[in-house]
Amino acid sequence: MRHYPTLLNAIFIGDRVLDIGHALGCYPRALIGGQVPLTDKDFPFIRHLECILCVMGPKRALLMKAYESMGIERVVVEHSDCTPDPASIVDELRASGLTVDVVDFTQGMGRAFEDAGRIFGRPDEAARAARRHERDMETMQRPVAPLGRRVVTLLGLTNPQRNEHYLLLETPGGHLDTRILTPLGCENAGALLMDMAEEVVMEGIQRVSSPDRLDRLDEAAPDAIVLTGDPLVGLVALQEAVARKPSLARSVPALAAHAVYALPHCCSALPASLPRIWTEWRNALSPQAAPCTQRQQ
Template identity: 30%
Template structure:
């Protein structure tokens, strides 16, 4: 296991493993007004409290949309990994939402149809926006030619040369270059705070990461355990010298879906024997499952994480909100070092 140095803390990778998109959403003026108030609320997406400006444009890519929002701009239409990026739920209230980037760019018919409906002719996309699959590649030249046939233009932004340059580039493309400095200053402050908190040596803890899913319609909930070598490993556990032992939680022959395995019960919690249990998504689903597991098998109280009450609800990181990474990492540091 590699223990990353402090200088590598700001590295943002390109693990794109998901293939889930959602349909379009059509909003009433009242919903848009409510959404603007939600997005402007402290603790939502942005560092500030000023409502963002909505512009007639299509944006393709999680990180692009996230940076644009922090710069004070939201697109009329967007293509992001809605099922994996929690913050997108707020943005969906103000932006019409296409499928995930790979599907949107692979078959541009929905993009073109939706853009025409809104009277939009301009598209901005991440140059590596094939975020539904790690192996997906989109020909930017073909995409440009395809959209040109419909009287549309496409511009690309690149995150491969670092976040700072990407933020400046996006600010320039959106016509708000004056907003880049304050966004980057806030990001650097949070990065410095996380770097200062980094443990001087590997923590060496075994961790199980559970993602809770809850349906308000049915009242039912279920759990997914994150498999090793995913986003959490790369960005959160490996930098802290911790090990993801989630692979010990699912049965032999179980099928992985987008980096997760679905669990009916926490039957193998004792086998995994984690030092820490992290719950992402809907933590109620995880808390409910843990309580039921302890009732069935009191011996699970001897699992180190349960015995020491090292069970934490923490934010997930799926390489969508690059600007939010330092704050998320800081929270994981404080939880795992206890």
């Protein structure tokens, strides 16, 4: 039996729960997340309450208030290896009278799909999704011919309420390298754009506070530039860099070849989506791919 997308009278705590819910067509009325960019644009029908760190810290009352004022039936919490682990507040929430279910991501995606299928009432669909995910992960782990690309990846974030934009750099050695670039035989060329005075946070991401750091793109010499999150933020930054230093348009291989791609952000909070993300990156960076701006999905 085919199920259609369903809006659950629930609050999800954790981006992984939203990711696996999306795979099963089950969505919450409200979300407490924060690791995945653009969830407000991808899921405009979901009320975004606060970030996980805030709710697990000084803003716990916000969750309680939303649970009561929205008439929520249950809270679905992510149990993961993150620090802090959202599931660490489950006992407290239950003691406060909330109905709480837990999706366990610490025992592999098979267990996570099983939990999600039971909680969302879609056990058969979850079992099929788990088998499909396992096959896709096996495909990812097969050796591939190295693509040999030098890649700079820029993450754009937007705060529409404040009309603020933030540019970040995926630094070498982070989650993106582990899951995408290294397995595909690509090199993260972002090292020469790093500012050692800035902190590296969020799985190897560093904020680009000074826009003139992109003036060093000719030193990094990427032959592909990938824009994740809000790609417009990265495009504007590239345009401004070329305006300041017109020689970049010729000296940076990626700009000279128009090899600029808008692709999905890759982070550990999207485990169910990883095979799709990996496939899109592989297709864009493959030699047979015509240089163009890829449509982000």
